[in-house]
Amino acid sequence: MSQLLEAGQKVRTESTGLSCEVLKFLGGGGQGEVYAARVGGKPVALKWYYAASATNEQRTRLGALCEMGAPSAKFLWPVELASAQGVADYGYLMPLREARYKSIVDMMKRRIEPSFRALATVGLELSHSFLQLHARGLCYRDISFGNAFFDPQTGEVLICDNDNVTVDSQAQGGVYGTPRFMAPEIVRGDAVPSSQTDLFSLSVLLFYMFMMHHPLEGKKELEIKCLDLPAMKKLYGTEPLFIFDPVDATNAPDPAYQKNALVFWAIYPKFLRELFTRAFTEGLRDPLHGRVRESNWRASMVRLRDSIIYCGHCKAENFYDADARKNAASAQGCWSCKRALHTPPRLRIARSEVMLNHDAQLFPHHLDDERKYDFTRPLATVTRHPTEPNIWGLKNLSGQNWSATNTRGEVKDVLPGRSVTLAVGTRINFGRAEGEITF
Amino acid sequence: MSTRPGGELATRPLHFIWMADCSGSMDVDGKIQSLNTAIKEAIPNMRSVADENPNAQVLVRAVKFSSGAQWHVSQPTEVADFRWEDLKAEGLTDMGKALLMVAEQLHIPPMTERALPPVLVLISDGQPTDDYAGGLKALMEQPWGRKAVRIAIAIGEDADTEVLQKFIGNPELKPLQANNPEALVKYIKWVSTAVLKSASSPASQTSDSATPGMNVPLPVLPDSGPASADDVW
């Protein structure tokens, strides 16, 4: 039920002076309401603020954001302010969010079930996007579930609700959103939002996505009978404790009510767990130097995605964990059906390893140091021999020749379109990098 | 002012559909006559059940399939008014077409969301002679098709129980095997009383989660080197 504007009502864009017609109420938040609207025949989204939120300060900030433009296409950004005679307050226009994007809330609510592969992509794009935002000298201030949207099929990300973005270190104080995503120093009132505090929020968001649980809500959270300001301040600000803190287990997850955290934590490879541990131990205590940086997250997300393998029995996605293999006596089975996992061959290239599943693809990121994080077009894909079903190969999708050296020392050219058999010890020269197939 | 608020009241529709095989083989050993008799005997029982459950509006239809498929009773009929005209047996076994026709009727509309889960009873003595898989798929694509109570009765030893099991779609419920007229009457009676009764009382169900597996081939390393294949292809 909308309260501010009605269908058919018209407002005016401030810079371009165009008429904008309100079409349909889409939803309301804490600060205002969002409508589907039309400007110059084209569909747009229009957000209109409640009186209490329509301050001059916000208006100025919005104006600046519109001027600046979005850091990248992954941000759904304010385009122009809007107002109208005889109508209280103001709003702004932004592009409509496509229906294919779902929020993390949808994932929590089991309305979508993205694969680990998609999740790793979401993590990658989130880290990458925030890096770009911070590189521009901006800080987000209000990262939470409600702002991060993604396409569950592909993992492509769309960051919304950008009307609170401010210039780094110019953010005013004041309580924002929920303490659950805020850095402890802000919850305590010791600091104002900055790119450093954004880093904390990003780590909470990533933890939540992968573990389906909050990193600071273990036994201690269950002890809270009434969620009021003092309780929140304590749990997230003055006495925050990681649920998997390696030293102090007093906030460990309760297996009866907080099972998700325990189940998911065990699934991921050691390197990811170590990164989360750092984020919520040093990261809690040391805002300047202890937090995991976006570039770390970005690299880890790619590594995570490249380590996905499939269970031969139940098809569930698992992870190849090189560290675990070094230490563990017996290999861990599939997390879903518990049966033994069969590991496919992998390609070791530079300092990374890519598992060669039936659907594995290599991108410029893998094969060219100058094109890191370029995942636009695959340059290679795993493929099956057309007549010998037991033979698998790596197909050259790039425009240049590779050369492959097998264990007998024989060198052969792999022209574009052709495939080289996956055999242990085969080395492939891709042009700007060389890799080896191992097992 | 004591008129109650809101629009018209209505009981919840419960669609009950007989799907009967009347292929040529049903003529052998009086199978079709047994079926006709069994269904006619069942009608009074259905009436009792309907009377005992006034909040479910039982609406009966029937589709017959042999060479092609037709509605034997095309209009959803209240049990009190339901009459069974004897089926005659002749022709093939186009079960798929029958499934398609039922699928069409389970679409929303004409079905509504507030209906009770429908009951579908498939009776056959042989093998389908058309694309039954396509028909079944169409049925299962309808939410009401998936939620329907699906029962199958196999008449005689030549019935294709695998097909019937697929129709049921629940490994814990098997097709009922009727090898003589007494058994047929017994099963038809059960369907039109016990099953109808439980379908008439809508206790809420919490759903089980089922995760279908995907078909994913695994790359396998060749043993010591390709024996007969080239390294590059």
Place this chain on the structure above:
Amino acid sequence: MAVEQQTARWQVVGNSVRGAMHERAGMPNQDAIHWLPESSAGLPLILTVADGHGSHKSFRSQTGARLAVETAAQVISDFLHGQSQTESLSMTKRAAEEWLPAALARRWLEAVSTHLAAQPLSEDELKLARDIPGASAPAASSNTSVAYGTTILAAAVAEGFILYLQLGDGEILTVSKEGEVTKPLTKDERLFANETTSLCAPDAWRDFRVCFQVVSNAPPSLILLCTDGYSNSFQDEQGFLKVGTDMLEMIRAGGLEMVKEHLASWLAESTNAGSGDDATLGLICSEDVIQPTAARKSRPSSLKRRSKQRRRFNQRRR
């Protein structure tokens, strides 16, 4: 200066009747309804409704529903009191969406455990738990809360906002001053053909739908909560939505007391001719609809009584 009496601002009314089906089967009413404060007026005002599943496996769902409405109302009440110090509505909104569902599910499970400890399953009940068609393991050992399985719906009116929560089937309607009826919660596609999500499901918190509505220019005049036994009694959706508009008119014309008097019989009539299931309806009514009582003499004189028989009053212009 006119003094407004706080107690008359928002009020709640509700009732629940056993369905004809359960009467015939000798089963109790498995719906439940509850509100806080008990006096049914004043803010924050919380209304909860629940529908026990009543299936084979949920043989204690009557208790489950009662525990659900009581614990939910209490948890929400505590939550709202706890949040009264926060300055930012966004913070409360997030907490409501993220923390509250899990707290509701947990508190219900705790209440169920306590009840079960005080009244362990009898021999007959244990047998019921095992005799579930198709069950591979005795349900009683793994998830006893299934025996208490229920849905839960809640609406809470606080200063500055209204909160709606729902887990499972049932309906929540809001009616505007002009009589426009809308549903504040988005549809859950899984609730179809008598299937419902439930408090007894593992991770039930994930299945909650929540709507946090800031009260601005045009808050709803009426909020209705009902179980599906009531909504399923109408021939079609339009017929059910009409309940909202009709109620608004009735309260304006005849007052809330009149609705209170007749509600049980309306529910009975509806379910008997309709779904046959237990039917429950609760209404939260705002001040601009409620007829002024004798106690509110100090209100501005624009609220005049025309006659004792037909009690109408002028709408206050904003």
